[in-house]
Amino acid sequence: MKVGLLRAVGVATAVYGVAVAALPDLLARPSGLVDGEGRTAPATRISLRPLAWRDAASGLAMALAPDGPALRTAAYVRIAADFGDAVLLGATLPGRDRRRKAVAVSVGWGALSVAGLLARGRRGNGVMCAVEAGPLRVRR
Numbered sequence: 001m002k003v004g005l006l007r008a009v010g011v012a013t014a015v016y017g018v019a020v021a022a023l024p025d026l027l028a029r030p031s032g033l034v035d036g037e038g039r040t041a042p043a044t045r046i047s048l049r050p051l052a053w054r055d056a057a058s059g060l061a062m063a064l065a066p067d068g069p070a071l072r073t074a075a076y077v078r079i080a081a082d083f084g085d086a087v088l089l090g091a092t093l094p095g096r097d098r099r100r101k102a103v104a105v106s107v108g109w110g111a112l113s114v115a116g117l118l119a120r121g122r123r124g125n126g127v128m129c130a131v132e133a134g135p136l137r138v139r140r
Contacts, residue, residue, distance in 0.1 A: 003067050005116035006075050009109065010062025013078065017056030024048040031102060032094040054081060062113075075113045082110030 020027045027033075027048055028040040035041065058081055061074035086106035093099045 001067075001072065001121050002116045002119040003071065003121060005119065006071060006113065007063050009078070009112050009116060010059045010064075010074070013059030013109070014056050014063060015059070017052045017054070017059055020052035021049050021056060024052070027052070030098070031089070032098045072117060075117050079110045079113045079117075082106045082113065086110070 024045040025034070025040050028044055029038065033040065033044050033048075058074065058078045062071065062078055065071040065074045083106065086103045089102035089106065090099050093102055
């Protein structure tokens, strides 16, 4: 597990979540959730803020969780959120181009967390190193 990568993804996600909670237009505009004049409806702002806080909370968990099972669990939650966003936004956003971009961004962030879980850390002497991915532990 690459703890540094997981922590970096967590910090970036938390910062983005706080920013979108404060300014929902940061997510609404690129997602096409604005009117013809580029304004975000109050109902859309209300709907985006809980998603932003989800990102802030899950990112903070990745940034602060102790190394080991707690960090793996935080990463699993983040991966589920990112891949869930890819499915839901990819199916529902207005415009094919926006849907493709949302899927690419969501899958990309989820893939970073997966890579962080599956990559080998710097433990051991390099001869025998454990690869940990949730309940699966493989000795090489």
